[in-house]
Amino acid sequence: MGLPPDTGSRQDGLYAEAAATFGPALQRLARAYEPDADRRLDLLQEIHVALWRSFASFDGACSLRTWVYRVAHNVAVSQVIRRKSKAHTLVGLDELEAMPAAVDHEQMLDDRRALDRMMALVQQLDPLDRQLTLLYLEGLDAASIGEIIGISAGNVATKVHRVKKVLAERFRRGTP
Amino acid sequence: MTEPQDDRDLQALWQLQPRDGSTIALDLIRQMAEDLEYRVARRNRREYIAAAIAAAVFGWQMFALPSLLLRIGAGLCIVGGIAVVYMLHRSGTAPTLPSDLALTSALEFHRMQLERQRDLHRNALWWYLLPATPGVLVLEIGHILAQPERRSQLIVLSVVMFLLGVGVYVLNRRKAARIQRQIDRLEENL
Numbered sequence: 336m337g338l339p340p341d342t343g344s345r346q347d348g349l350y351a352e353a354a355a356t357f358g359p360a361l362q363r364l365a366r367a368y369e370p371d372a373d374r375r376l377d378l379l380q381e382i383h384v385a386l387w388r389s390f391a392s393f394d395g396a397c398s399l400r401t402w403v404y405r406v407a408h409n410v411a412v413s414q415v416i417r418r419k420s421k422a423h424t425l426v427g428l429d430e431l432e433a434m435p436a437a438v439d440h441e442q443m444l445d446d447r448r449a450l451d452r453m454m455a456l457v458q459q460l461d462p463l464d465r466q467l468t469l470l471y472l473e474g475l476d477a478a479s480i481g482e483i484i485g486i487s488a489g490n491v492a493t494k495v496h497r498v499k500k501v502l503a504e505r506f507r508r509g510t511p
Numbered sequence: 512m513t514e515p516q517d518d519r520d521l522q523a524l525w526q527l528q529p530r531d532g533s534t535i536a537l538d539l540i541r542q543m544a545e546d547l548e549y550r551v552a553r554r555n556r557r558e559y560i561a562a563a564i565a566a567a568v569f570g571w572q573m574f575a576l577p578s579l580l581l582r583i584g585a586g587l588c589i590v591g592g593i594a595v596v597y598m599l600h601r602s603g604t605a606p607t608l609p610s611d612l613a614l615t616s617a618l619e620f621h622r623m624q625l626e627r628q629r630d631l632h633r634n635a636l637w638w639y640l641l642p643a644t645p646g647v648l649v650l651e652i653g654h655i656l657a658q659p660e661r662r663s664q665l666i667v668l669s670v671v672m673f674l675l676g677v678g679v680y681v682l683n684r685r686k687a688a689r690i691q692r693q694i695d696r697l698e699e700n701l
Contacts, residue, residue: 347537350537350540351537354534354535355534358534359526359530360526362530363525363526363528366528379535380535380543383535383540383543384540384543384544384547385612387537387540387541387544388544389611389612389613392611392614393613397613401613402613403613404617405612405613405615405616405617405620406612406613408617409612409613409615409617409620409621410612412617412620412621412624413620413624416621416624416625416628427696446524449524450524450525450528453521453524453525462617462621463617463618463621463697463700466617471522472521472522472525472526473522473525473526474522474526482616483616483617484616484617484618485615485616485617485618485619486618486700490700502521506521
């Protein structure tokens with residue numbers, strides 16, 4: 336990439352730290368954006384390459400976590416936009432709240448099945464609501480989510496409340 | 512046999528999902544970055560070669576065609592082709608991502624990507640249709656004048672091409688309007 340050696344080693348170090356800390360979260364993010372296994376691997380590799388390239392200009396103005404998630408979500412969104420014409424229709428939280436929860440709760444027997452259903456639900460969300468839901472599921476607080484996405488913490492809190500409501504309706508114990 | 516029921520359950524379920532395999536080695540990352548640059552360079556080269564071939568064909572026609580009008584039409588097609596290639600590159604249709612991705616929030620980045628796409632569709636008339644029109648138009652008129660016995664066929668062909676152009680324009684405007692609605696929805700969150 337034509338960088339001076341010292342910049343390159345700092346870049347490599349930052350990347351290695353980010354990959355070690357957030358590698359599993361990036362895998363989950365790729366899974367949430369791309370159901371197809373081969374394309375998911377492509378997306379994950381693209382995220383890692385973008386991350387490594389981005390660390391050439393990392394100045395510490397934000398946390399490593401914010402930096403990593405911004406890069407990862409931006410790469411993923413650009414892929415969604417590139418491939419949207421071929422994809423099924425995405426929906427926002429508004430539509431999802433209005434849709435009946437077509438769930439057979441009796442069959443929600445194990446974690447694997449619950450996870451598959453959660454993944455399917457996340458994958459049908461439009462990019463903004465998907466980012467928000469993913470960051471909530473990763474356990475980030477409203478302020479951090481707001482910093483990554485670029486909306487106010489109050490706005491995040493309102494939306495997270497709705498995300499929780501939708502998830503609760505679809506994952507409620509024992510309700511048909 | 513568990514079933515998630517509250518925040519913590521759902522977050523734990525999400526975060527504890529099995530991983531897909533090993534991490535990506537740094538050397539491989541470097542290699543992939545180089546491959547990406549190579550792919551972009553190769554794609555650009557392909558576009559330039561295609562434009563050069565088209566220019567060569569019309570350039571040859573500039574000398575081979577029987578009438579002055581047809582030669583002018585071929586020349587205008589070359590100019591139009593160059594204009595389209597230039598506009599495409601200027602508007603940044605390359606599928607590469609900027610290296611400063613982390614400096615832009617996810618919402619802003621999404622909006623910028625959508626705006627770029629919207630402008631490309633919205634301005635299709637200027638960067639795509641209009642540059643190609645003079646050359647095609649002059650060639651058509653030249654052919655009609657040079658082959659009066661085929662006039663009706665050529666007129667029908669011209670009408671079909673015109674309608675195709677109108678169709679492309681309308682589709683692009685519709686697409687731009689659809690993208691604008693997505694942008695409006697994003698901006699509601701600001």
